[in-house]
Amino acid sequence: MKISILTLFPEMFSIFNHSIIGRAQENNIINFDIFNIRDYTLSKHKKVDDYPYGGGAGMVMAPQPIVDTIKAAKETNNAKVIFLGPRGKTFNQEVAKELSKEEGLIFLCGHYEGIDERVYKHIDMEFSLGDFILTGGEMAAIPVIDSILRLIPGVLGKEESFMEESFSDGLLEYPQYTRPHEFEGESVPDILLSGHHENIRKWRRLQSLNITKQRRSDLYKNINLTKEDKKLLGIKNK
Structure with a gap:
């Protein structure tokens, strides 16, 4: 360009x-x-x-x-x-x-x-x-x-570097961690150490949904929640 x-x-x-x-x-x-x-x-x-x-x-x-x-x-x-x-x-x-x-x-x-x-x-x-x-x-x-x-x-x-960044799908990005495992008394969430990629994906999706809802309600209200999103959030399908 x-x-x-x-x-x-x-x-x-x-x-x-x-x-x-x-x-x-x-x-x-x-x-x-x-x-x-x-x-x-x-x-x-x-x-x-x-x-x-x-x-x-x-x-x-x-x-x-x-x-x-x-x-x-x-x-x-x-x-x-x-x-x-x-x-x-x-x-x-x-x-x-x-x-x-x-x-x-x-x-x-x-x-x-x-x-x-x-x-x-x-x-x-x-x-x-x-x-x-x-x-x-x-x-x-x-x-x-x-x-x-x-x-x-x-x-x-x-x-792939920008596929899961904030705003790429209308949501803020999920929390990120790196070494060391423990810093100032706070540890990396166990789910990220589990090696279970599907559970990690769901955890990250839930974190993105919650962070966006808490910090950017203007973005959250425009999200079309999927059935999986609603299940993660504990929302019952009507």
Whole structure:
């Protein structure tokens, strides 16, 4: 997949040169193209923002630099343009799965009080991380891009790595343990040492159901409980 990032702070994305995503680049599974929006402004002073018409606090990113940067990105990556902004649909794992199927994506990172409204006709999708404010679109783009790229075959090494993670089936993940067997007076549950894979699977499923019900009731209410789930939970079928 080719990822084009349009930003005022290209250096922030050096984070993708490390760890799993870094290795994926070395293996030519992922390719990044970073565009500095400031390089495309026609202002001799390299300005990319201006005061808002009608007054108000802060500055607004001007349309010309953004649109010209989008056009430049599309010359080598004719992909959907995604804007990280407050009007967008809340990003989640299902969206990540869908976007991971694309051959390329273009991410626009906003700043200041937002972007000129006339830029929106060049944007295909807008996503938000939630109802809180960040210092810039880069802070939102990094986790969004990471969540998409790790779903691409070959990035994690083997696809099974993400099959049972939190949110992959609408539930939070079950508890995980490793050595030592006992730590600060607490031991690993005996079921995990039993070697009985079917019982372990059922235990993990029950733990996921209970944890999701306790901590994320909003997710739990959307789960279609199977007959086995109801049996594990002690719910009688009506």
